[in-house]
Amino acid sequence: MITETSAVKFRQNLGEMINQVQYRHDSVLIKKDGKPVAALVDARLFNRIRRMEARFDALSSRLEQGYSGVPQDVGIREIEQAVADERSER
Template sequence: MINEVNAVNFRQNLGEMLNQVQYRNDSIVINKDGKPVAALVDAELFSRIRRMRDRFDALTTRIAEGYAGLPEAEGMSEIDALVAAERKR
């Protein structure tokens, strides 16, 4: 479950919210002035997110290197065409 709390409530109930994350696998979105500014998630989920981000960064670097010699519009057009063809499959 994902709960949303404001920063003051989070600060006042930190221990309880840590228990929710640790034992119930909940996630907490912390809002400040009505806008989300941070999230508290269990350590295992955070590790998965970091691994996914690292893989995404590596993939985007490879794509950027592969299209380095093309004008941006041409490269984006080719990528869009490849994505569309793959979705049809």
């Protein structure tokens, strides 16, 4: 479950929010002036996000290297076609 709260309420209820994340594995979305600015998630989820980010960065780097000699417009068309083909198969 994701709880949304203001930064002020978050500061006032920090201990309760930490317990909610730690024991119920919920997440807390912190807003300032009605806009999301941060999130409190449990450590397991945070580590998983970091691993996914590292894998995404590695994949992005491999794609960049693979397309280094290809003009940008040609590469974008090729990627868009691959995405369209994949979506049509689903």
